[in-house]
Amino acid sequence: MRTATIARKTKETDIAVTVNLDGTGVSQVATGIGFLDHMLDLLARHSRIDLAVKADGDLHVDYHHTTEDVGIALGQAVKQALGSMAGITRYAAIHMPMDETLTRVVVDVSGRPMLVFKAAFPRDKIGEFDTELVREWFNAFAMNAGITLHVETLYGENSHHIAESCFKGLARALRAAIAVDPRSAGEIPSTKGQLGG
Numbered sequence: 001m002r003t004a005t006i007a008r009k010t011k012e013t014d015i016a017v018t019v020n021l022d023g024t025g026v027s028q029v030a031t032g033i034g035f036l037d038h039m040l041d042l043l044a045r046h047s048r049i050d051l052a053v054k055a056d057g058d059l060h061v062d063y064h065h066t067t068e069d070v071g072i073a074l075g076q077a078v079k080q081a082l083g084s085m086a087g088i089t090r091y092a093a094i095h096m097p098m099d100e101t102l103t104r105v106v107v108d109v110s111g112r113p114m115l116v117f118k119a120a121f122p123r124d125k126i127g128e129f130d131t132e133l134v135r136e137w138f139n140a141f142a143m144n145a146g147i148t149l150h151v152e153t154l155y156g157e158n159s160h161h162i163a164e165s166c167f168k169g170l171a172r173a174l175r176a177a178i179a180v181d182p183r184s185a186g187e188i189p190s191t192k193g194q195l196g197g
Contacts, residue, residue, distance in 0.1 A: 001020065001022060002022055003019065003020045003081055004019055004076075005017065005018040005019075006073045006074075006080065007073075008073045010069065012057060012065040013055060013058070013065050013066055013069040013070075014056045015053070015055045015057075017051075017052065017070070017073040018051070018052040018077065019049055019050065019051055019074070019077045019078055020081075021081045021178055023048060023051075024048060024050065025044050025046070025048045026044065026051075027041045027044035027051045027052070027053075028051075028053070029051065031053060031055040031057070031067075031070055032055065032056070032057065032059050033059070033063050033067065033129065034129075035127055035129035035163075036066075036067055036070065039137075039164070039167040040167075042164065042167050042171065043167050046168050046171035046172055047170075047171035047175045049171075051074075053070060053073075053074065057069065062130070064133060064136065067133045067137050067140075068133075069140070071138070071139070071140030072140045073144075074141055074144075074145075075141040075142065075146075076144045078145045078174075078178075082109065085109060086184075086186045086187060087180045087181060087184045087185070087187065088179065088180060088184075089176060089177055089178070089179050090109050090177055091106075091107070091108050092174070092176035093106040093173065094169050095169075096168050097165065098168065099161050100155075100157050100161065101153060101155065101158065101162050101164075101165045102153070102154045102155055102156065103156070103162070103165035103166050103169045104150075104152050104169070105149070105151050105166070105169030105172070105173045106149075106173065107147055107150075107173040107174060108147065108148040109146075109147050109174075110146070110147065110148050112146065112148055113142055113143040113145070113148070114148040114149065115138055115139045115143070115150075115151075116149070116150040116151070117152075119134070119135070119151065119153035119162055121134070121162055121163070122158070122159055125159075126160050126163060131159050134163050138166070138170070141170075151166050151169065151170070153165065
């Protein structure tokens with residue numbers, strides 16, 4: 001079973017993350033940041049990855065450290081759970097609508113981290129959450145999961161919808177890319193014979 005647990009503790013945050021890549025989308029998320037909890041619940045539900053996240057952070061400062069460190073820990077957990085990545089589909093692309101918003105998410109589960117993130121938010125905040133932290137979370141996740149990730153909002157007017165389409169798009173693209181392809185017979189999906197270099 002493709003599972004992993006990561007514990008990350010710094011002077012700023014104390015985070016525990018558990019993932020089951022072959023789950024049903026069950027989530028137990030408590031970061032102290034309501035909007036981030038909402039996005040992680042969406043990520044679990046639509047990726048079908050079972051996800052448990054417990055984070056205690058320096059929220060009296062702001063939400064930056066907790067948001068970024070949750071992305072780091074979740075990325076590390078996904079990478080660990082993927083193991084050698086043998087048999088996975090590897091690539092996936094999705095166009096995710098959310099009312100007036102449309103976001104394209106393309107992923108290569110390659111072992112080579114890269115983020116291209118193009119989304120403009122009309123507002124600086126979604127409730128108490130700084131919209132610039134959406135990119136920070138995606139960057140932390142992609143770098144630590146070891147995936148190439150392109151996220152581009154093609155159009156949208158509502159900041160909440162834009163963020164939600166990014167997270168849902170990632171969820172659906174991940175769901176497809178990490179799926180085991182029965183025709184691959186456990187092969188590494190690369191002509192190099194390995195992923196990550």
